[in-house]
Amino acid sequence: MASELDPAFETLTQAPAGRTVISVDAMGGDRGPAAVVAGLALSVADLPDIDFILHGKEEELTPLLARRPTLRGRVTVVPTEGVVRMEDKPSQVLRTGSNTSMWSTIEAVREGKAKAAVSCGNTGALMAVSMIRLRKLPGVNRPAIACLWPSRGPKPFNVMLDVGADIKADAPDLLQYALMGASYARNGLGYARPRVGLLNVGTEDHKGRAELKQALDLIAGATEAGNFDFVGFVEGGDLPSAKVDVIVTDGFTGNIALKTGEGTAKLVGELLREALGGSFLSKIGALFAIGPLRRLQQRIDPRRVNGGVFLGLNGTVVKSHGSADATGVAAAIMLAYKLARSGFQERLAQRVASLAEAAQDADRGETINNNGNAE
């Protein structure tokens, strides 16, 4: 399983010595703590130097952990009574949620006990708690969730953001997503100079909503400061394209696109199984073709690239799917582990700070220019 994400992280060779602690929310996912504990067990098989702080109801976790001998001595349970449910409103969780497993999971990162956090819970609540407890990186206006998308390009994944941190974004927000997404692609995925595209209903400059036309100009003017190339508008069909590495969109559209793509891949996978199970001949065929077909299925299986990263906070938080099973949880943990060991968080903070500085410099330059100009 480790090999699934490895190619995307080929630049992360200077891993620090010692053990890496990941803080994991055991509650709040659709499949409950059993799937999370099973995901932990899958992870330790690949990662001998990972440890966990696990947050949730002790009476449920203790028997689950007892059945997993490979987890012995590697999991510290922090007992929490409250559980954030999928239907809870973020505002309500902020008021009354300090006793929940989700809150406790983020708190362990804030206190420096863990290098990164993983939760399968309510996305809106997780973002709200992360925002309040970890706070935004200096220079960041609106954090975003970035996901990975299978790519036809030289690297196995493209990045898309925002896929659900917020339901809207204006033009300056979209510019910031471009900067953060490029930084993630460069520092986390090893793209030297990522190519950024802005998601729209057509590639012609006049297409789309007003804020997109405005963002087109803003992003085009920031390519040097942000150290990326800009390919302009891209369409839904370009998400896996080799012509773009980072796709920028608002969180509403990004979330619909993410779930549509995953749903389509899942449907095709089902139809494939159905087609190959249909007749005796096709079963024989499937037997011969089983190796390549299994690799294909792994490549299109949304669980294998499970895990969105919250960008723009003082700490790494990976949001796993609500419906993640053990494989999905393990994929999210792998992503958190890789990011924790890469020093990505520190590099992103540096990059954003220097970008904010560059923007201030540009503002000053602009002011001087405006003063010198009679118009």
Next chain:
Amino acid sequence: MASELDPAFETLTQAPAGRTVISVDAMGGDRGPAAVVAGLALSVADLPDIDFILHGKEEELTPLLARRPTLRGRVTVVPTEGVVRMEDKPSQVLRTGSNTSMWSTIEAVREGKAKAAVSCGNTGALMAVSMIRLRKLPGVNRPAIACLWPSRGPKPFNVMLDVGADIKADAPDLLQYALMGASYARNGLGYARPRVGLLNVGTEDHKGRAELKQALDLIAGATEAGNFDFVGFVEGGDLPSAKVDVIVTDGFTGNIALKTGEGTAKLVGELLREALGGSFLSKIGALFAIGPLRRLQQRIDPRRVNGGVFLGLNGTVVKSHGSADATGVAAAIMLAYKLARSGFQERLAQRVASLAEAAQDADRGETINNNGNAE
């Protein structure tokens, strides 16, 4: 090829006698008139009673038609000099486009010479020309484009709208899409009482933008007048779901979702070919499994379900993909042919008119109620 769309139109048994004339725009698609003429040739192989009015540059069309003996005597060419390009703005086409093949294609429907129109051209321009020349159905505020989506349900397709007629929609527009989409599903696709869902970033009532929460209430209150069931919010992963038949969204989101789904299916198809061509063993396997795999590929091939229908106009217009090849053009023509022969247009007009009447009645009832109520 006819069998691809047949199951969705199983109720359309009372086809009128005589020949069916379809008006086809030969220009403006990414692959030029050669792909369109090849699509015509594919169509006549399946449809012995179809004839065409073909609009475009005579000097290009004449040699293309001369090479297709099966089209002899079945195509009337209307020579037009102008071509709407993909980058032309709709407003500009409305001002100066009356000499274009697209305009002429719609005009043939307006004049009653053809029963339905097909174009691969610029969507925005096609919608603008169709709006101006065919005009909106009485009772319709904003037309929409509906597409078909492969479904896990008892019927092979779900309907999604709007997928690009407009880039935004407020709550009353979304209600109208629900009514029109349900009418299309009932009259065109044979769903007795379609289940309508509203596309959002989550299924909980508090999720999403303000207009979506408002539309949720509006649509929930219109199920009896509109003769459909309402399943509430659905997500991107539900587009092929068996729990919903008609998915309602704004044209921006719908367009991104449509192209994302198609792009994902195309990617998976490529990976499948790649996987099965990889080794000697997998080639043997593919040989045995070739029948089921080919059927699968046809089912996920976006060209096979090519064709969006403009809903809410006085005339049937099918928008084919800009990049449609012969197979894609033939699929769009098949859809236009089926709709033309079904009497769908007349039934939709009746339905919308009676719905507008019902809404007026409801308004009157509401007024009376408000008058009787002191609050």
